[in-house]
Each structure stands twice: as C-alpha cells, then as structure tokens.
Amino acid sequence: MKVSIFDVAKKCGLSVVTVSRVINQAGTVRESNRQRVLQAMQELNYHPNAAARSLARGKTGVIGLAIATLNDSFFDAVVKSVNERLAAKGYFLALSISNDVFSSFEKSLFQEDRVDGLMMLSPTNEEAYVKELQKKKMPFVLLDNQHIDEHISSVIVDNFKGGYEATKHLIELGHTEIAHIRGSEPFLSSSERERGYRHAMQEAGLTKLWIEQGQFSISSGYDIAQRWIQDGQRPSAVFAADDYIAFGLMNALNHAGLQVPQDMSVIGFDDQIFAAEFRPQLTTVRQPADKLGQAAVEELLRHIDGQAEKHLTLKLDPVIVIRETTARHEAGS
16 A cells, blocks of 8 residues: 555654645655654655645745756766756756757756756857746846856856966976967856966966967867977976867877877866876866756756845865876976
8 A cells, every 4th residue: 555644644653734744845854754754654664646746835846957068078977966966955857958058948948947946057159048947036046157257157267277287297397498379269267267277377477378269178188289290399297278179189199199198288178087087197176076066956946945045156176186197397308
C-alpha cells in the first residue's frame, strides 16, 4: 500500500497540517517538530508528490538554465554544480541549449511561466534577454556575463586577476618576451584577461607588448604559432586566453620539433578536463566552476524567495595550477 501524508502524521504524532508545512518548507514549524516529520518520512520511505508540492507552494519547482553549448568541460562543470545545488534545495533543472539562445528563449518553456527563475551562462547580446526577463518580472541571474550592471544580479570570475597572475608567473620565471593570445570578441573575459596581462607587464617595466587576436579554439592557437615559426620570430613564453588556444599552440610547436617548456613556456586559462591529461601537463588558471554554480543558485533563490533587497555582482577568484608547461627562462636561450 502506498504511504500517504496521513501515515506520516500518525507516525510522528503531529497534525497533517504540520506535516504539510514541513513538506512545503514553510518557515512556521518548530525545528524539533520538523525533525520528527523528516524522521517519520525516512522510516516510512515517504516521497511527496512533486507536482502537489509545487501547487501548494505556488511554484513550479523548476529552474531554467540557458546556454549556447555544452562542448566545453568548464561549462559542463558549471552546469553540474548548478544541478547538484538545485537538487539539494528541492528544485529540478531545465536546460535550453542553442547557438541562437534568444530564438530558443522565445520559443522555450521559459517563455510560458513554467520555471520559477532563470540563469544564463556566458550570454552574448544579453541586453535583449535582460529586458524581456525584467518585463516578465522573472527572477534571473547571469553567469560569466559580458556587461556589469548594478541593477542585475550576476556571478563572474575575476578575469583581470587571472590574466595578471598568469603573466606575473611567467615574469617571475625570468621571461621578458611574453606574448598574449587574447580570446574572442565580444567576451568580457577576453578584454579582462588582456588587461591583466598589460598591467603585469607594465608593473614589471616590460614595455614591449606582444598581443595577438585569437579565438577560443585549438585551430586559433595552432595557426598563430605556425605563423611565428614561419616568420622565425617567437616569444619565449605565451599566456593563452584559454586552454584550447594553448593546446593548439603546443601542437604546432610539437610538429615543428620544438619542445614545451624548453623552447617556449605556455600557460592557459580555464583548467579544462584535458589540461592534466596532455603531456606535458598544461599550466593554467583554474576557474572555480563549482563555486560559480553554487553562488548563482544561492543568489537566484534569494530573489525567488523574496529575500534579496538588492542585486549583487559576485566576483570569484581564479587560481593558478602550475604543472609542466612553464619553466625558468635561462639567459641567452
């Protein structure tokens, strides 16, 4: 026989109303009674109906996440973190994955009030989405967005600090001819990582900047490195705006019979899943994907629950992971 809410009430010796309040996470139940209800539910293996819970709470119990692609282990890690945090809070995650995010957004379930809130991961042309969400009065949070606005809640990584620390690491190893292959437009991460590179070089008194416009792709790093090799001019070290650029760069050097880090030190950004698998293992700047996802969920739920008095921009620190692709530069080499 299927266990009902009445069985739980009888088991814990409390009213059906109290059990219902616990199930629907009402804040009007004493902690001792809440624990009695939860213990009874566990002993009876009682699982409340999700649809009924949502109806009682006036919510769908679903959070939407819009993203252009999952073909990236960093994005994948962020989504995993979001999903785990939402599950712990009793919510389900609905994904919208499309290169044309706005078109997908217009046609998706997000447009029909089937989610309680929405997150957008690394959106471009985000102003259009923001205007639509504000018009609908839907709670939302942006992750890795391109424009900082005090009227919008967002969670970002301190890309300036990451670029600065990556470049400083190469300088401390004795490198003076340091190139930076910047990332794609129009991403804020690209300009901020370049700004960090410029600041570190200027701080060290290194006025000769070497900046190449790249794309967040393996082929971009490969093509730029091939051009350096053909021209007979290459830096002693490179700060690549992401790991994919770094992988392409290392591949081109390997095809030309050059070694990393003996002939060139390389540092990437993101700490993609393959960074520790390639040989030599890639030195990189790790983005805190787990913290990014968790912080976004907490901020969104504050708005959904009406606990947010103002919008916040949360900036998380990246961390350098030193592996095998950076080494001390010997004078004259």
